[in-house]
Amino acid sequence: MSHSRRYYGQYCGLASALDVIGERWTLLIVRELLLGPKRYGELLAALPGMGTNLLADRLKFLVENGVLTKPANRDQGYALTEVGRQLRDPVLKLANWGMGFLGRPDDDLEVRPHWGFLAVQSMIDANRAGDVDEAYEFHVDDVVFHIQVADGQVKALEGPYGGEAAMVARTDAYTFVEIGAKRLTPFEALASGRLSMIGDVESIMRCSALLGLAPGTPTH
Known part of the structure; x- marks a missing residue:
């Protein structure tokens, strides 16, 4: 467990959820895995701007908390558990809500x-x-x-x-x-x-x- 990881210290469902998925990049990892399992290299390529050490940290934390399953070998990918798949509807609703804040698609913004x-x-x-x-x-x-x-x-x-x-x-x-x-x-x-x-x-x-x-x- 990273000493720099932030916790809200509140006995509240929302705070508890954010303790697990509130760190930067975490929900974007979930976004990628909603489309199916991905190997480490595929995730790194799908998340431009995210460093390899940070990705490894986030994946380790999500596996430890039962959101992801760790691949058994190099041919398999990280995948959402049943608990992780429960994030599908909230993530989709959040993505739809966020569209209202999208500005002009500047050239430096990635889109896949x-x-x-x-x-x-x-x-x-x-x-x-x-x-x-x-x-x-x-x-x-x-x-x-x-x-x-x-x-x-x-x-x-x-x-x-x-x-x-x-x-x-x-x-x-x-x-x-x-x-x-x-x-x-x-x-x-x-x-x-x-x-x-x-x-x-x-x-x-x-x-x-x-x-x-x-x-x-x-x-x-």
Whole structure:
């Protein structure tokens, strides 16, 4: 246990949670592992600006506290435990809340395509799913994922949809995050050529509504 680690010393659930995940970089490690297990080198590459010693410290602490499992060999990666996976909804909600504070995407800010997948999950409002059975596919740079709506349930899944998607969108990661932050509407991105969408108008509008991007949707 690091002597420099800060503890709140309060008998409170929130303070107790922050004792475990409140240190800088910790939730970003969780963000990466929400997409699946990753080896040490993969985590280091996915977290630009984080030094190797700090990553090792954070991983050790999270393993000791039962949030992560340590890989048994070099071919395996760190993974979230059941306790760690319980952070999915809070992290997605926090990510969605944080979009309201995003400014202009300066050139010195990193963005990765797979973060777009988490952004989509954070934007989904299942109450807007409607009575349909269809899928929407997203190509963000070199990453593909899709949303499937069926029987009032919504799932966001990595990889292309197995059948014919009702809508296919293609864009880059910067544009995708700007749209999610509502700094740019999908229709502005379409007009500027930064986004392409294939599908019937009704499906495109249903997908936009599902993600809170339809015209008239309240901003953050």
